[in-house]
Amino acid sequence: MRHLRRRRVVEEIPQASLPDLAFLLLIFFITSTVFAVEHGLPLVLPSATRSPSVTVEASEVFRVRGLADGRVTVDGSPATLEQITPQLRARNAERRALGQSELIVVVETHPDASYQTMVSILDRVRAADSRRVALQMLEEGP
Amino acid sequence: MRRRYGRFQRTVMRRYRIPTESMADIAFLLLIFYMTTAILRVEAGLDVDLPRAQNTMRQPQEQIAHIWIDAQGRPMINDFYVSYEEIAPILAAKLRANPQLIVAVNTDKRTRYTFMHRALAEMKKAEAVRVSFTTLPRAPGS
Structure with a gap:
């Protein structure tokens, strides 16, 4: 007598390629992820209530002006942005040689000047490793 | 390893292998990490073309409060346009929660x-003296 034997077919989802798939997605995320990193020009502002006003001599000040049309002056003389860093470095080196403190950089920006003008000046001042910086707005300007 | 089987000595070869069963788990773990931490940056809403600078510093993300000012001089905090007079009280509240x-x-x-100057005056009023001017890296050669 012949018996019919039923074969049980086990159905399953093939999982052999699962690590490949996971690694593929992983590589995509690793290569495409951009971790948000903020860069900026840091500055500590004087407090409106706690910072006392100080009087400084004109010889201690390195005055950079950003004019409405984007032009720049250094201590009243026309200059380019590229000239700010070497001039400031040289003046600070002279003062250090004489045992004097670092110059105070006053960045005066015309109210109609673009923000980029101020940032460009501040960038060049930072390149000269100058940390004593004051921001001002020109009341009247050319 | 040698084992005795009667009179003969048979050398049994042991197979060493690195277990790879947990590979998929590791891959998915990393994948989930990247998927949850990745920020797909979509800058929409406020059209702000940041200035460029080179001598910047990386800023710690966890201590940063953002103020946005668009080309028309409209300030924005927490995704809402605010008036300049509202900047100081908002920042003062944030500073109380995090003095750093x-x-x-x-x-x-x-x-x-002039808009930047107004914003800086409000920050001084709120004693928010630690400021960072957010910039983009300067394009090479510019």
Whole structure:
């Protein structure tokens, strides 16, 4: 007598390629992820209530002006942005040689000047490793 | 390893292998990490073209409060346009929660400096003196 034997077919989802798939997605995320990193020009502002006003001599000040049309002056003389860093470095080196403190950089920006003008000046001042910086707005300007 | 089987000595070869069963788990773990931490940056809503600078510093993300000022000089905090007079009380509240707060000013490079000056005055009023002017890296050769 012949018996019919039923074969049980086990159905399953093939999982052999699962690590490949996971690694593929992983590589995509690793290569495409951009971790948000903020860069900026840091500055500590004087407090409106706690910072006392100080009087400084004109010889201690390195005055950079950003004019409405984007032009720049250094201590009243026309200059380019590229000239700010070497001039400031040289003046600070002279003062250090004489045992004097670092110059105070006053960045005066015309109210109609673009923000980029101020940032460009501040960038060049930072390149000269100058940390004593004051921001001002020109009341009247050319 | 040698084992005795009667009179003969048979050498049994042991197979060493690195277990790879957990590979998929590791891959998915990393994948989930990247998927949850990745920030797909979609800058929409406020059109701010940041200025460029080179001598910047990386800012700690966890201590930053953002202020955005668009090209028309409209300030924005927490995704809402605010008036300049509202900046000081908002920042003062944030400073009470975190005294180490750094205010990152994201201003459009075309913005007139007078708006920036007003924002800085409000920050001083709120004693938010640690400021960072957010910039983009300067393009090479510029």
